[in-house]
Amino acid sequence: MSYPYLPADFDEKYESGWVTVPNALWDRESSRGLLREYTDQLVYASEIGFDGMVLNEHHQNIYGLMPSPNIIAAALAHATKRGKIVVLGNLLPLHINPLRVAEEYAMLDNLSDGRIVAGFAPGSGPETFNYDIPSAPSRDQFWEAVDLIRQAWTRPGPFAYEGKHYPLRYVNPWPLPTQRPHPPIWIPAGRSRGTLREIAKHGYSYFLSSRSHGSATAKSQQLFERTLEEYGQKYQPHRMGILMSVVVGETDAEAREQSREGVWYFLRNCLKGHQRREGRQLTYGPGVPYIPSEEWRDFLAATDPTTPLLGDTEDWDDLQRSQSILVGSPDTVYERILAILEAAPVGNLLLQFHLGNMPSQFTRKSMKLFADKVAPRLREASMKIYAKRFPHLDSTPAGEAVL
Amino acid sequence: MGVIEAGAGEPLVYLHGFADVHACMGELQPFHLALAQRRRLIAVALPGVNGSDELAEGATSADDVQFRLLEAFDALGLERFDLVGHCAGGWMAAEFAVRHPARVRTLSLIGASGLFVEGELIADIFMHAQPERGIDYKTLRRTLFSSSDHPLAKQWYPDIRGDIDVEARRYQMLRFGSFVGFRPPYFYARPLIGRLHRANMPALSIAGELDGFVPLAHAQAYAAGLPGAGGAARIVAGAGHAVHLEEPEAVAAAVMETLARA
Numbered sequence: 001m002s003y004p005y006l007p008a009d010f011d012e013k014y015e016s017g018w019v020t021v022p023n024a025l026w027d028r029e030s031s032r033g034l035l036r037e038y039t040d041q042l043v044y045a046s047e048i049g050f051d052g053m054v055l056n057e058h059h060q061n062i063y064g065l066m067p068s069p070n071i072i073a074a075a076l077a078h079a080t081k082r083g084k085i086v087v088l089g090n091l092l093p094l095h096i097n098p099l100r101v102a103e104e105y106a107m108l109d110n111l112s113d114g115r116i117v118a119g120f121a122p123g124s125g126p127e128t129f130n131y132d133i134p135s136a137p138s139r140d141q142f143w144e145a146v147d148l149i150r151q152a153w154t155r156p157g158p159f160a161y162e163g164k165h166y167p168l169r170y171v172n173p174w175p176l177p178t179q180r181p182h183p184p185i186w187i188p189a190g191r192s193r194g195t196l197r198e199i200a201k202h203g204y205s206y207f208l209s210s211r212s213h214g215s216a217t218a219k220s221q222q223l224f225e226r227t228l229e230e231y232g233q234k235y236q237p238h239r240m241g242i243l244m245s246v247v248v249g250e251t252d253a254e255a256r257e258q259s260r261e262g263v264w265y266f267l268r269n270c271l272k273g274h275q276r277r278e279g280r281q282l283t284y285g286p287g288v289p290y291i292p293s294e295e296w297r298d299f300l301a302a303t304d305p306t307t308p309l310l311g312d313t314e315d316w317d318d319l320q321r322s323q324s325i326l327v328g329s330p331d332t333v334y335e336r337i338l339a340i341l342e343a344a345p346v347g348n349l350l351l352q353f354h355l356g357n358m359p360s361q362f363t364r365k366s367m368k369l370f371a372d373k374v375a376p377r378l379r380e381a382s383m384k385i386y387a388k389r390f391p392h393l394d395s396t397p398a399g400e401a402v403l
Numbered sequence: 404m405g406v407i408e409a410g411a412g413e414p415l416v417y418l419h420g421f422a423d424v425h426a427c428m429g430e431l432q433p434f435h436l437a438l439a440q441r442r443r444l445i446a447v448a449l450p451g452v453n454g455s456d457e458l459a460e461g462a463t464s465a466d467d468v469q470f471r472l473l474e475a476f477d478a479l480g481l482e483r484f485d486l487v488g489h490c491a492g493g494w495m496a497a498e499f500a501v502r503h504p505a506r507v508r509t510l511s512l513i514g515a516s517g518l519f520v521e522g523e524l525i526a527d528i529f530m531h532a533q534p535e536r537g538i539d540y541k542t543l544r545r546t547l548f549s550s551s552d553h554p555l556a557k558q559w560y561p562d563i564r565g566d567i568d569v570e571a572r573r574y575q576m577l578r579f580g581s582f583v584g585f586r587p588p589y590f591y592a593r594p595l596i597g598r599l600h601r602a603n604m605p606a607l608s609i610a611g612e613l614d615g616f617v618p619l620a621h622a623q624a625y626a627a628g629l630p631g632a633g634g635a636a637r638i639v640a641g642a643g644h645a646v647h648l649e650e651p652e653a654v655a656a657a658v659m660e661t662l663a664r665a
Contacts, residue, residue, distance in 0.1 A: 134586055286570075307537075
C-alpha cells in the first residue's frame with residue numbers, strides 16, 4: 001500500500017520516506033479512491049483463489065499507508081467470504097492497552113466467521129520515532145502484551161492480570177474470538193534466539209521478516225526447526241512464513257516492462273529510510289537500541305556498514321541475486337520460488353504484488369497469472385517436498401497469501 | 404557499577420554524558436584528569452554502560468537510576484562528596500542533589516539535560532545516532548560538538564565503523580538513554596525544575612555556546628533554579644555540548660571555583 005504520487009525528484013530532495021517525509025506531499029485529490037483500490041485488490045485475491053489476504057501496520061511513511069490494519073481487515077471481513085485475513089501484525093507497544101487489540105481481533109474473528117490470523121509485532125525503528133516507544137524496554141513490554149492477549153482469549157474472565165507493564169484488575173473481553181482456543185498467532189522476527197524460543201514455547205508461527213532470500217532463509221528455517229525440537233516439537237512447514245514480492249507477466253520481458261517503473265519507484269523511494277543506505281535508515285541501528293548490548297557487539301563484529309541494502313539495488317541482475325522481488329513469466333517465477341522452498345521448506349508464502357506506483361491493471365493481471373499458472377504447480381510441488389522432508393506429517397501444500 | 408578512579412583527597416563523583424568517559428572513551432580525558440589533581444575523582448558508569456549492570460527489566464525511570472546510584476555510593480563508602488555531571492549524567496546528578504542535599508558538597512552541571520523548558524526541545528540524539536549512508540555521523544557530531552569537523556568529534560565519531568569497543572560503549576549509552584531518557588521526548592522529568600530549590604549547596608551550571616543537544620535555555624534554567632548557582636549560567640564561547648572535552652581547562656577552572664566555595 002505505497003503512496004504512488006511522489007514527485008519525480010523525491011529521491012534527490014528528501015532524506016527518507018519514513019517518519020520525517022513531509023505530509024505536504026500527500027495529494028488529496030489524486031489520492032481519492034486509493035485506499036479503496038488497494039482494499040479491492042485484496043478482495044480480488046480472495047475471489048481468484050489466494051488462501052489469504054495479508055495486512056501490515058506502518059506509520060507516517062510512504063511505504064505502507066495502513067496505520068491501522070484492523071480497519072482494512074474489517075472491510076475485508078465484510079467484503080469477502082473466503083480466505084484467511086492475516087493481520088501481520090498489530091504493533092503492541094504502540095497501544096496504551098493491549099486489551100484493545102484482544103477485543104478488536106475478537107471482533108474481526110466474529111465478523112469474518114473465524115478467518116483471522118492474529119499477528120503481533122513489537123514494531124521496529126521507525127515506529128520507535130513515530131510513537132515515542134523507547135526501544136530498549138519495548139521487547140519485554142511486547143511479550144507481556146502477547147501474553148495478556150492470549151490469556152484474555154483463553155482464560156475465563158473476569159480475572160486480574162498482574163503484569164509489569166499492563167496491570168489490569170478486570171480482564172473479561174466480550175465478544176470472544178470465534179476460533180478455539182484462539183486465532184492462530186503469528187510473530188514476525190529475524191533470527192533472534194530469544195524471539196524464536198518464545199514463538200516455539202507458546203506454539204505460535206514464525207514469519208521471517210526478511211525481504212531477501214538465499215542461504216540466510218534456509219538458516220532461519222533450520223534454526224527454527226532446532227528451536228522447536230528444544231521444546232519437544234517437530235517442525236512443520238506451516239509454522240513458518242516468508243515474504244517476497246512477485247511480478248508475473250506472460251513473458252519475462254513483459255513482466256519487466258510492466259513492473260519497471262513500480263519496482264524502481266519502490267526500491268528508491270519507499271525503501272529510503274527503511275532498507276536503503278542512501279539517506280538515513282531508521283529500521284535498526286544504534287539509535288534504536290532494542291538489541292541487547294552483547295548482541296550488538298557481535299553484530300558489529302560480523303557486519304560491514306557499507307554493505308548495500310535492498311533499496312541500493314542497482315540493476316535487474318542485482319535484483320535477481322537478492323531473491324526479493326521475483327519478476328518474470330509464470331515458469332520463471334515458479335522455478336525461482338520452488339528453488340527457495342527446496343532450500344527452506346516453508347509453508348506460507350506472503351506475496352506482495354503491488355509495488356510503488358505500479359498501475360492497478362498490471363497488479364491484478366500479475367495476481368491472476370500467479371493464481372492460474374504458478375500457484376497450482378507450486379502447491380503440487382511443495383507437497384512432494386514436504387512429504388519427503390517431513391514424512392511424519394500429513395502433507396498439505398504451501399499456502400499463499402497476497403499482501 | 405563500572406568505576407574509574409584517579410587522584411587523591413576529598414571525593415568527587417563524576418557522572419558522564421554521551422561524548423564522555425565510559426559512554427565513548429574507555430579512559431579519563433584531560434578535563435577529568437584536571438579535577439583529579441585536586442580531588443579523588445570517582446567516575447561512575449551509568450547503568451548498562453562500560454561494566455555497570457543494566458537496569459532490571461521493567462525499570463525505566465530516572466528514579467530507578469537514583470537507587471542504583473545510592474547503592475553504588477554506599478558501597479564505595481561515599482558519605483559526602485562533590486558531584487559533577489555532564490549531559491544526562493548532569494540530569495542524574497541534579498536528581499540526586501535534590502533528594503540528598505546533605506550528601507552533596509557542591510554540584511556542577513555541564514550541558515545538563517533533565518529539565519522541561521517549553522519551546523526548547525532537547526535534540527533527538529537517537530535520530531542523529533542513525534548514520535546517513537550507513538556510516539556518516541556528521542549530524543551526531545554536530546549535536547555533540549561545536550562543529551562536525553572538530554578534531555575530537557572526528558576522532559570519536561568517525562565516518563566509518565570505528566573501534567568496536569568505542570562503538571559498543573556508544574551503543575550502551577544510547578541503550579541507557581532509551582531506558583530512562585526517551586520518554587517524554589527526551590531526557591527530562593517535568594517535576595525536577597520545581598525541586599531544584601532543595602539543592603542548596605554551591606552550584607555551577609555551565610554549557611558550550613554552540614551546544615547542539617541541550618539548548619542553552621536549560622543551562623539558564625538550572626542556574627535560575629539552583630539557589631547556589633549565582634543566578635546565571637556560565638557560557639563558554641565557541642564550544643559545543645562536549646564543552647568539557649573541547650575546553651577542558653576553562654570548564655575545570657569553573658568547577659574548581661565551585662569546589663572552593665564549599
